[in-house]
Ligand SMILES: [Fe+2]
């Protein structure tokens with residue numbers, strides 16, 4: 001089970017933290033739901049991931065994040081896996097997707113958050129601070 005823990009999961013960038021909180025909540029709902037609810041929730045997870053990865057892609061571009069290709073490559077890989085799983089789910093084949101949600105996806109998230117997302121958050125904070133130094137204003141990324 002993926003229990004949200006500020007000390008482990010919060011990266012200090014509000015937009016990313018809100019998205020990651022939503023991700024953990026969705027994964028937990030999927031892990032706990034019955035078969036009748038699974039397909040609709042899985043579609044929700046897919047849509048969440050599309051927005052999640054688009055949002056991080058935007059943050060990477062506006063801040064000129066150096067590891068953009070590597071990070072987006074990883075997003076595309078896991079999204080491709082989810083799209084494939086969703087085909088099985090929509091045909092009522094839930095065994096593999098259920099196992100994936102409980103193990104693969106949790107493991108992927110924990111590792112991805114601690115590596116690529118943490119690097120992006122650290123970069124965003126550095127860029128934000130640099131802008132504050134220059135303008136004396138609020139740390140807003142434009
Ligand atoms: Fe993320």
Ligand SMILES: [Fe+2]
Nearest residue numbers: 056112116117
């Ligand atoms: Fe990411």
